[in-house]
Amino acid sequence: MSIIAYLRSENEKLPKELFYEYEYRIMVGISTCSLTKRAEEIKKIIEKDLIDKKMDAKLAIVGCNGMCYSEVLVEVARINGPNILYTNINPENAHLILDHFINYISNNQSLFQSKIQIKELKDEPFYALQERRILEYVGRIDPYSLNEYLMIGGYEGLKKALSMSPEGVINEVLSSGLRGRGGAGFPTGKKWKFAYESKSDQKYAICNADEGDPGAFMNRLTAEGSPFMIIEGLTIMGYAIGANKGYIFVRAEKPLMAERLETAITLAKKKGFLGENIMNSNFSFDIEVILSAGAFVCGEETAMIAAIEGKRAMPRPRPPYPASKGLWNKPTCINNVETLAHVSLILKNGSNWFSQVGSEKSKGTKVFCLTGSIAKSGAVEVPLGTTIRKLIFDIGGGSSNGSIIKAVQIGGPSGGCIPSKYFDYELDYESLQSLGAIMGSGGLVVLTESNCMVDVAKYFLTFTSAESCGKCTPCRIGLTKMLNKLIEITNGKGRIEDIDYLINISRVIIDSSLCALGQTAPNPILTTIKYFKEEYLEHIIEKKCRAKVCTSLLKYEIDQEKCKKCMVCVKNCPNKAIEIEEGEIIFINQDKCIKCGTCRIVCPFNAIKVS
């Protein structure tokens, strides 16, 4: 893939301070996604190139700006000059960047026409159609530098908060209409108010950075790119509810996020943004990072509290809610990374600014992660109320391989599958609930005709039944029962009455489970049955999987016309199921075939038919 270089427009110029005393600023995106594409190596190549060219430049490590589909990203800016974002960089073409930029300045770019395509960033819908607020500087500032965060107006939110009373801060958040960005969408201000009104000598503020939803990575992306914004938000929360101790609960699978948050805490302490008498006020606050040992159920507040207390992460019945009895039985308030990032900006820019965008009941912006069979996979920030169609077609560029998109799965294992006929629905908390899904953390997985809906339902149940903590019976046993049924169906052993069985058992689990894990786990099954019942019926009655995913229902055969008798399949078949008849015809012995699909992958002539 050739390099696409995006020229940023005038109004996206970096603040002058970010250049320090240098002429150029070079930003290399290093985040979990770009590390898969050897971003570290690229940084070294550019570092060396800078020395060779004796360029007067500041080289900064930055996070990912969300364009994960075109990693690795490198941005070059000249003070008072152009600012270009280079995409699809690899160690082989990294040496071209600085040459191109220098030649671009001197209007001599014809040299690179075959290798580098230049476009305007405002013409790229993936970027231009976003409303980037919390992501504005993610991918442009150094997550290891408190100074750079201050240069873009960081900590102005906390400064304002400290000049107000705690009630004033809570009212500001209340009137913004901000709702929790991690699940059911509970109003953040209300949550804070409950914790504030609980009388206690000790309270706790917790940031949920556990992000257990498979398919969602906005919290990782935000915290890796702008960790101080999260710390500022948590500090504001601490001030508002009257806590002087905070915890950030980070998932062990996301070590880079934990490292950047920890470094940020250390730096903030040094500069007086954490610790005693923050910014010369009477408020003292300290934050500790807790590395989660890994359990999806930790997304449930009371389970997370148990984990921080050093116990097995099992939820307990509510009430009492954490706002009155939380961590060590003290009033506790928990918000996730994205929510706290918004808090920093609400205090900085005011609640009116925040609620300018969004739908009637869901204000502000939300980061969605586009994954699955989508052309441009990554993270985008758009106002709540944006339609699914706009997200996946206008911004995401439609399906990745030209096949028809039949549904999106939203909200992870607690969410549901929304069929294409509802793609004009506006995405907000209420509309999603009316369709049987939930916002969750905002992971949007695009499903095409090559994805089997029964298999998707089975996948999520495999996940939730394994992640069930085992405390309450409906979730522990109910989910296993449902999973077994789905395994039977995908193996061609389903019965027609299984569908009603799945619906009934789902209702029991929803009504009687202790926590949200069980209460929402049937959503993927109920929505796939509701919207894609014909696929279930095909599996059960016709023993057929139209997407050719459920391998037990497939039959592999050799197309004798296409077969050139090269024997590659015979050699590669792990079960010796491909046999030769009279030295002439090659065929697959259906009794021996284990349906692994190896022959189809290795056949150079496309002669393996699947039906």
Added chain:
Amino acid sequence: MVGNLEKKMLFSKEALNNKEKLLEIEEVELDFQRKISETLEKFESDPSKIILALQALQNVLGYLPKEAIIKAAEKMGVPISHAYGVATFYHQFRLKPIGRHTVYFCFGTACHLKGAESIYNAFLKAANINNDENTSKDGRFTIHKVRCFGACSMAPIVKIDNDIYGKVTPSEIRKIISKYK
């Protein structure tokens, strides 16, 4: 004696008959004891920190032998059953010795849809691991299925030690693992 049985999994019978190897095992054993006490020294007795203590021990030892769990429980002031309960509840903890390299297969939604299963199977075949064991016989690899690294745009993801690979295809697996001896 620290997890003798587990140690046997690492060394073959021939090796056990060999005197030098026996001495080596003794050294490993002493080394384990020393590492456990050194790690726990850094902690103050605090029942709420049992998870952190177990994490620290696993970082040093690679897994949690019985001895480590018992010592951690004693040091942090929790019943052994509590420490064992924690160690078996969370995905991060491993109770068996690990190979020289640890391989993590992402089984998140995006990776599942993009063929995580076939990558996993190709790896099992290439590294000669049976489906029900998670360490290869030669002690080269220990495999784990994990839920989502959050690099979904690069699905499917495989992580070996600290190296992370994206958009992996089954045919690439042999080439990737040849880097790890």
